[in-house]
Amino acid sequence: MRVSYFPGCTLKNKARDLDEYARKSAEVLGITLEEIPDWQCCGGVFTTAKNEVATKLSSVRALKYAAAKEQPLVSVCSACHNVIKQTNHAIKTDADFAKKVNNYMAEETPYAGETQVYHYLEMLRDLVGFDALKEKVVNALSGKKIAAYYGCLLLRPNSVMQMDDPENPQIMENFIKAIGATPVVYAMRNECCGGYISMESPDLASKKSNAVVENAKAAGAEMIITACPLCKYNLIKNGADIPVVYFTQALAEALGVKEDTNE
Amino acid sequence: MNKNFIQEEILRSSGVNPKKCMKCGKCSATCPAYDEMEYHPHQFVSMVESGDIEPLLSSESLYKCLSCFACIDRCPRGVQPAKLVEAVRLAVIRQQDKNHLTANDIPKLLDDETPQQLIVSAFRKYTK
């Protein structure tokens, strides 16, 4: 199966692991991530205002590309996925916004939100299947107690993201089980790490990140996995004393393709 | 700017109906940036509703919202306070010379590990 792939700016730079492990693992699972040519940065956050149009067009271009190829659009960074999915939802549900978007694009075929947008985790759950993933595992992370850190962007706003129950999500826990490790459930897994506030108010980000790590540790976590470069940065910068890694790294390790990758 | 005009603009661009609020305060109970804010999410809702917007426009609270959308998901009335905060912030930074962050500010805020995502997100939130 081939899917359109939107890596995002951080994955080409500071979060290269997230990207490369994702591609290698997908190949093992029979999915080819076709990188969208000339993709542009999603902008990092979705501006909720209805009258904000131009800044969302990079997402629209990616969505249109996938639509033309009749492929689902997959991204692996929480932020990119959030922005693209919210943009797609706005086009589907807000006719005025859709009209403005298509006016800006000035292309022959208007876009109406037809592309299926998947986060890589949803791709694993819905297109591959966690049972099928389990069968491909060659190096089960048995006994490892892993805490999934969802943060905000994967789950919220739930009316749009529709990934999982936003208060009691299971998708990453099921992923952890599929790669042979033991999920650690803790309440702060869907609370904010501080996000972009670490630019201006590092103290606040530090407080928020510490609360997450402390809660995960209290629940017995030996490792935290995340899908978001900013979450990872905030948790590590604020002194997480257990490893914080991308979920794709754990995936690649379980599938036995981690060593091939340049770190 | 005219007070009513700003109120209407904020309501229109956010798509929020503050009249749905039942004053339970769950948005402020859930807000991770609460302690950094002078005006809290529930106050944004009630102040925009009553048209008391002036104090919000000049408040640092506008730049403290983390856009974590927890208030949106947990509000029992579907009010979506975060969208109001964003609309008020846009009403400010869309004015000339009202950018909250400039490119010149960036270098001193970076470290070796800063992800690109952090810079673009902060710009998108604070700058027009």
Add this chain to the structure above:
Amino acid sequence: MQRVGVFVCWCGSNIAGTVDVAAVAEALKNEPGVVFSTDYQYMCSQAGQDIIKNAIAEHNLTGIVVCSCSPRMHEATFRKTAAAAGLNPYMVEIANIREQCSWVHKDMLTGTEKAIILGKAAVAKVNLNTPLTPGESPVTKRALVIGGGIAGIQTALDIADAGFPVDIVEKQPTIGGKMAQLDKTFPTLDCAACILTPKMVDVAQNEKIRIFSYSEVEEVGGFVGNFDVKIKKKARFVKEDICTGCGACVEKCPMKKNPNEFNLGMDNRPAIYIPFAQAVPKVATIDPNACNMLKNGKCGLCARICAAGAIDYTQKDEIIEEKYGAIVVATGFNPISMEKFDEFAYNQSKDVITSLEFERLTNAAGPSAGKLIRPSDGKHPHTIVFVQCVGSRCDACAEKGKEYCSKICCMYTAKHAMLTRDKYPDTEVYVFYIDVRTPGKNFDEFYRRAVEEFGVKYIKGMVGKVTPEGDKLKVQASDLLSNKQLHIDADLVVLAAAIEPDKSARPLATMLTASMDTNDFFTEAHPKLRPVESPTAGVFLSGACQGPKDIPETVSQAGAAASKVIGLLAKDKLTGNPCIASSNELMCNGCSSCERVCPYGAITYVDKEFRMPDRTTKIRRVASVNPAVCQGCGACTVACPSGAMDLKGFANSQIIAEVDAICK
């Protein structure tokens, strides 16, 4: 040709405010058959009715049209008026120019034009009306009460007290319902069991009352006065009439680790069990999913122990068929699932509980023998946080929760908080509220005592997040009056979960053809004036199946429902509705379409002999309507392809005449 009189009502300014009533009366004078037309301020008043009666006599009217409010309001009134003047009551037609006209229009011209059109349609119909005579049906003098909680118990006792036999169908092994699970009751703080169990004993001892416990209604047929009901008595693998309730089997059963429903799964019960000490009937029940004998054929210990020989592993579900004159729904409520509200960490911590679980924790017969402990470690909680309105008062688009106020939570939370402070004064108790709603006798006084005498800390605000960490629950909440975000390290968090109708209510409503609202509460026939009757004749409502209710209100409604049932059962015969279907046998082609769509099973097919033009005879299969069962819904008339099926009082020709009059 009919001689029709038209009477246009002003309804004060309700109609006359937007409809020129005089113009309507004038315009309808020219309609075919109309010989008299007038208007009056209040047609339903005695004076108004006299105008109608006099006109009938004076102008020799054979039919009348009243242009007024909805027929639901006053059709019966005007039919009686006509009958008093010697006219067949079914020669009366109502044109609804209030609800369907004056109330929805603002403009006098539009309103008047529409009122005239509606009046013309009614005149066109009445021209084709024929006098109808209702049939009569007998009344089975026995009532069925579905649900054996306090609502069902009270209704059954009151009906039995009037001398009529009553059956209670209860799906649990014992009657008692939610009230049996409660500890104390507000606002007087009497112990729930102390006031409930004597009533349960009364039910058991009453000769007029039969209890079908561990049973469910399977099928309902028939109609008011003559319901045919099938009740499934589930196999409990214990002979009810022999079991003495000694409990020896319960003690010896080796399969002890099954979640105890009565204690909401907070402790375990054996595979053979009696829900609680005062259960009625006090007989054991075997859980087939837990019993090793029933699952694997190994064990049989209870049968060996039982001195009475009551155990019967071969028992099968049993179907009981019975006739009833009236049915009372008393299916009650349940707290909603907290699964979608995990911001409060209900699924993550044993120390986050619902208020009903709190009742069991403080009940002397509960899992902790009435000692208030943390379920996780059995320790005494020193800080307790109560959260109100969890899942109540939610917006329809908020993805979870109910739109309505659950009504009972403010009071039971005040009770929980007060009793905790009374028994354990070293405990800090916080109640987070949005509004405290205490409209009830002595209710607000009760809540004020919790605050002023017992020192419960009421905080205006909501809890946003509960984070279990170590042995604490970190509660993050807002205090709106001091404009602060609070962080409380709690030992126990109690959620006042919204309540919803029992899941059995929806399929039951379908069986009864009784209507429900979008929340699955049963709808009453009139929200103010007929609160205990369902719109379906012979079906009555008792307790929380109709809407959230506390115990005093439930008991009042239960009594009211009983009095309606008694009123019905006291009659020897019921007058039916003459507007029923009938089939023209000469046109019927025997296709069975009508039989298939009839929701009441009123249509059967019979083989009948017909004389042919050549004097031979022929047997043909034709539809036949049972007039006692037909409810006049009209489904068959629409389904009939040959036009043989017609509805008296609403004949196809009459409907077409109305449409023609409107389109003219």
